Amino acid sequence: MEVEAGVRTGTVHRIARENGLLFPPDPGASEQSTIGGNIATNAGGPHAFRYGVTGSWVTGVEAVVPPGEVLTSGGPLRKNVAGLDLTSLMIGSEGTLGIVTSAWLRLVPAPEERSVVVGFYEDTHAGCDAIAMIMGSGIQPTALEFLDRGALESSLGSFPAMAPDRAGMAVIAETDGTAEEVARVVGELVEAMAEGALLPPVTIVDHAAIRDFWTWRDGVSIAVTAQRGGKISEDVVVPVELLAEAIEETVRIGESHGLPACSWGHAGDGNLHSSFLVDLSDEDQMQRGKEAAAGIFDMAMRLGGSISGEHGIGSLKTAHVEDALGPVAVRLQAEIKKVFDPKLLLNPGKKIPLP
Ligand SMILES: Cc1cc2nc3c(=O)[nH]c(=O)nc-3n(C[C@H](O)[C@H](O)[C@H](O)COP(=O)(O)OP(=O)(O)OC[C@H]3O[C@@H](n4cnc5c(N)ncnc54)[C@H](O)[C@@H]3O)c2cc1C
The missing domain is CATH 3.30.70.2190 (Alpha-Beta Plaits)
Structure with missing residues (x-):
């Protein structure tokens, strides 16, 4: 299926299903999110456990890259190894390298x-x-x-x-x-x-x-958010055999910051939404929530995991990227960003920490 980036995820699901087909990625909020946003965050969701995340279902993208050129990478081919894989580079780049304008998506027959x-x-x-x-x-x-x-x-x-x-x-x-x-x-x-x-x-x-x-x-x-009106929620990933430890540690980190805490998520992928309940208008709670979230990142790293399993880095987590990836990976990512976007105009401050 070739779709423009602004098409909603739920619309893709419906059109595929009406034709006896399945587009498996199903990140929550599919009636609001767009295919462009799913690609930009390489979104997962419950069925990523068997079917893989969004990127597993994208065979090509069209994107506009600075200063305004159209890049076409991949397409409706099942296999294509010519050149460096720019499609994969665009997937999950959170709008820092270019604006995805359309995509080719792989579909499979819908299960009975x-x-x-x-x-x-x-x-x-x-x-x-x-x-x-x-x-x-x-x-x-x-x-x-x-x-x-x-x-x-x-x-x-x-x-x-x-x-x-x-x-x-x-x-x-x-x-x-x-x-x-x-x-x-x-x-x-x-x-x-x-x-x-x-x-x-x-x-x-x-x-x-x-x-x-x-x-x-x-x-x-939404039900968890409703308890106090807000939550600070992270989406760390740990080796699946350490899931119990991460779930219990989330509650302990909440207790040590005086905040109710809970988690839920994609157990088979070891991906937890570790959450601290806060009143968004209470500055003290917000501060404690941010400190608790930093504790969650430390826990994920200590357990051999990662600071983001599916929601990405955005602006809030850039400060933690170097600890998670190390200086060499961060330097190379900054260089790649500058090749695509030398004036650093696209989503500045997001995803990639720059000196
Ligand atoms: C209730 C709820 C449950 C969720 N559950 C899950 C889940 O289970 N798994 C999961 O992975 N995610 C989950 N999410 C997150 C959701 O997957 C992402 O919010 C969504 O994929 C982002 O798509 P969007 O269209 O909303 O993008 P936006 O939020 O509008 O944008 C996200 C990022 O992508 C960039 N971007 C958007 N469009 C483009 C484009 N065309 N080209 C380049 N960059 C672009 C934006 O600049 C931004 O940096 C959940 C969200 C909610 C609200």
Whole structure:
């Protein structure tokens, strides 16, 4: 599919689906976000676990680069290794190298069926054991998500299926394929997720119920924000076997700064949205929230992870990029930025720390 950059992600999903096809990347807020923005941030989302992030589905871009030239890189070809891969360089560059004006997107046949399985657990360790069981057993769900206790306290009231009154962790797995494949994998997921669960895992198979479920999941961020009116939320990534440690450390960092904290996110990718609840008009809380966020970056680095799994760097995280990537990578990125944008006009101060 060739689309202009301003087309909404949800529109691409719908047009693909109406033609029996699937565009898998599904970052939250797809009714607001554009394909250009998804490419600029190399957005992920729940189904990146099986299908990969936006960049895995972009075979070419058209972009305007300073001082106003049109760059066409890649296109509707399945393979193309001529020259340096400028398409990949544009993907995730957060508008610092050029303005993406259109893109070629790869589509696949839409799966016949899909189903969701949700398990609720007493605590983080029981939930992470279920994740390890799923991954270790060789089952490949399309999405493998989690919510910790704090995220559940904010959102469980509107969960659109049977749920316990309280839980320390929820694990969500989705699978797709032919009807037979889905039925088989759902059985395997239920078995893998049953051990240690508070209730038998909840299975959601009806199309409308699955849609309601993902509407609820997309609203988790908003439900958490509503607790105090604001949140400072990061999207660090850690090795998946250290997810439990990162979830618990997020709560401890919040406590040490006097702020309620929680996390949720893409468990299979080790990608957490570690969040501190704040009142946006309270300067003291905001300051403590920023210090707590710096603690989250330190934790991610200590655990062998990264300061951003999918939301990117923007302006807020540029100060942490050198610690995360080291001086050589930062110098080369600054040089690349200057080749594309010698007057440093595009998104100044974002993504790439410049001397
Ligand atoms: C409720 C919620 C849930 C979310 N969940 C996820 C998630 O699960 N996974 C995930 O990865 N993300 C998630 N996001 C973030 C979302 O993916 C990004 O906000 C979105 O992809 C950015 O697209 P946009 O069109 O909104 O871009 P904008 O926010 O408008 O822009 C983002 C950046 O891209 C640049 N940019 C935008 N368009 C272009 C262009 N055409 N050319 C060059 N640069 C451009 C902008 O300058 C800016 O730096 C979530 C966001 C919300 C609000």
